[in-house]
Amino acid sequence: MKMCDGSEECCNKLEAEAILSNEQLLSFELRSKDIQWASYVTPLAPRISPIYLQRQYQLMSNYREPIGNHNRREVLVCHDMMGNYLEDRHYHSSKKYDDYRFYHWSGIDYFCYFSHNYITIPPCGWLNAAHKHGVRVLGTFITESGHSKLLNEVLQSKDMVDKIVDAMVKLCKHYCFEGWLINVECKVKLEDMENLYYLVERLRTTVESEVERGVVFWYDSIIDTGDLRWQNEINAKNVRFFRAAHGMLINYTWNDRSLEMTTEICERSQAQCQRAFFGIDVFGRGQVAKFQCKQTLARIVNQRFSTGFFAPAWTYETLQMFGYNIKQPLGDDSVNDAFLRRNEKFWCSLWEHLATHPYHALPFYSDFCLGSGKSTYINGRPKSSVSGSGGGDGEQFFNLSRCSLQPSVPLYQLAERFYSDAFNGGSCLRILQYNNSFRVFVADFKLQSGGLVFAYAYKLQPRDGEFDCILRFCTRNNARDCYLFLGDYYDTTNLQKGRCYVSPLKPKYYHLLHSNNLDTPKIPKEISLSENTANGWRVRYYVVAFDGAIQVKDIGVLYRRSAEATDTAYLGAVYLNECDVNTLDFPQDSNIALIQIYGEDLLN
Template sequence: MMGNYLEDRHFHSSEKYDDYRFVHWSAVDYFCYFSHEYVTIPPSGWLNAAHRHGVPVVGTFIVEGEGRLDEVLATEESVSRTVEALTRLCGHFGFEGWLVNVEVKVPQRNMPNLYRFVQELTSATESRVPHGRVFWYDSVTESGQLLWQNELNSRNVEFFRRSHGTLINYAWDDGHLERSAQQAKKEQSPLHRVFMGLDVFGRSRKGGFQSLESMQRIADEGFSAGIFAPGWSFETLNRFGYNIKNPQGEGQVNSAFLARNESWWARIWPTLATHPYSSLPFFTDFCVGSGRKSYDRGLVASGEDRPFFNLSRQSLQPSVPLDRNAVHHFEEAFSGGCSLLVTNYERAFRLFVTNFDLQLGVLLVGFAYKIIGDATGTDFDLLVRVTPQKNNNSEFYLFCGDYSGYVEAPQRGYLSPLTELLPRAHVKLPRDSRNLGAGWQVRYYLAKFDGPVRVQDIGVKCRRPAESKAEAQLGAVYVEALPLENLTHARTEIPLYGRNLWMEQRA
């Protein structure tokens, strides 16, 4: 965004809480922090946010001026020294590799060492850096010319062979796609190693809110996509009169960016693969890494009543765009800097795509929520979709709300919150209203199954009367698997009678 290394470069960042934040990690395989510096080391905030979501990060090695690359390619020894230095940077700062972007003409005499550099960097990164990857940007050809090919072909395929993949320049057409596929087939390589570029600013191809057309072509042919400059959703707000340079941030800028960003990602989402969350325990307070204030248990945290921007504080984010279902709400939060404000009261909607394997044990679900205004007739459910591990065609929906005991219907179960105490080790969210901010409530639920199951979706259903103006906020979600032996030991603390869900598994 804007060349990068802005306020995001600081460890504690800034008070500019409306600045560009990335939240759609579940669609991303690799995140590249790009700048026009010679060696770009991703800042700690971006590394922490990406890694929390399981996404590898690559920095950028870019050469745009004459002379500098000549030093690297002068001898085999200088190549090895540079590879050693770049690999050590990955290990020291904790990122996974490099995008190599050579944007200068390379003398023919240096081409063998340029190939050597890419090969050695790839091998060293792969062997010494966990999940290490090196990608080549389509720029220089086999003759050393700076001539973007916009495709994979015989002129740049040697770099493709020596790296983990190639990021193709964004000025491609259908012919480039066809020839790239043919070249990949010759290499006996899967197409997903070819990342076809999309520039969100619309250089060469349609971008902005028309990006779906290009993304659809990429997906239809089976290639991966390399999305350039998604910061477009923030940077272009100045075209509409928003002041995106205010160092303290502005509420209007923040709201406009979040809405614009969600809308853009929602449009291209059908072309993307969604990676599920797979590890328990699972917890999120929805903080995007910024806020007008910092909250703890629904109260402003002591000494934290000022704006902050710090991506290291970003919590796990929804797996799908929130567009028209909910918004990140900065007026108050249960924890962190924001909560989710529900905007869709007509139907249930998904928040998280999950792949939680639950063996013989008990599923614990907890969440914090708040109803603003007259709550009469307003019901809030957290939905959990469960399938037997032996039969994914069968599914069961748990409605975690406020019901009378446990009510069962075909393929559905309706649960009431626990009133009993939980062991201290499992109290991620405090329930005592005396310790919570006004209006916040915390609920816990237990569900026991008769065999191994898989939790595959978590969503929300909020109902209110047609004339109601009440609004619902979701402040945190917590999911954990409790071992049966722990429950037996703590039976006096967690009585399961009337709280069990026994799910029949048919062959």
């Protein structure tokens, strides 16, 4: 992905904007029409099948429910915040580091950027944040009461519909997003209804054929007579739209009878029920919501339907009700802290009903940056300001393009985002839970060559305790889960009862990491066990060789707090990659861990 050079011309052309008329849409009259957005947008990362977790934070629980047609449910987030196209419309966004961020990407499937403009094109920052995590992004086509003339123009003929569809698909391909939410909220003339059905059907088929993983959603609004009547279910009056699109987002004032009716229609149509996305307005219109959303979500998932969350930025916007000023142009620590606490609490309450998408691509790296910060940190130290960078290095920034891969589950009351220090980016994890391990990343890393290298950057004063990262792994036959405790031990303990305690590689052998292409420049091995460098941050590298293929399933942490502790542990970055054990040439005293997992006495 190419980065903007920071010039005013570049940033202005990369600013996202809405389309307000059919003339503008068909003529492709946009400020950024000559910009190759593919150079600035992260490609959509591939995903593998998600899993359901029981207690999402419990590292020592091996409960994982595989997903199939019998239990598959999906989640759409419809981001509708104060009209949108706020500071997030800019490529570099702003210095308002406390602005709203969505970062629980592992639990959702689709992200819709919503505004009340005619054609809403998602900004670059949201595209990059979502795509890094494999989440598909939708723009919005909306015709409300003031847009009826626009819709009449579209539906005047099938030829016009074809032109509009081709133009909308061109937008997807130019701006690198995956599809559309179609939201018609104005009365349609009865004689135009066939062309409206045709619009949805042709947009779906064209997006399918021309856009990678393309998708089109219809919003429950218009019925077969052309009247605007939200049904809050799928029934005979709107089922044709359901059949025409990939999925239907159902209005949020549904009831239990709505669920029953939709089940009947899906069974009669032999349609997958997960294509029906029942809406939950997080502000609470029509349903029990806010911090009680879990009650409403449970009713949806019990019937095997998917879910659409309207306006999850409720966790940010409603801070104003408690005396917080969310409109300060440079941000505010109290706003940032309060939002992050509320946001973690909200998503943590829902997670047992959401499917978690594991990370599977190697090499894996995260520094926990949320795409914002009070400063930019590089290797543990803040970088000096760069004038004219528009929210770039060395100063306060809000730029979602700079977000890192995020924890797979909410970490409410386990760890918090810490903005006064970081190893790389704008923040790190400050550990709140001690003396009990917890999960941070859910993974499905298949290591065929029987070896791995793992590194992490952490900060911890010796008086405050000890810190481990923990890898849960299993053998190729998935016989039993085992755990690697990657801390600071005197020597490697043999794998017994599924646990192995490993010491970091000795710094004098770090040059062998580079010669074997096992390290990463993002976690410099020179910052080893000394706390006198990198502002107190330290780096540990581990090399582990097995006698066969393994699968890494989780990355977790364990902070053992001492009785004399005055602070806690901080995790700044993690890195994992595969290594070929046949090419390793480390001396015996280097602390490389040699572990037999396929022997007869395994796990005795």
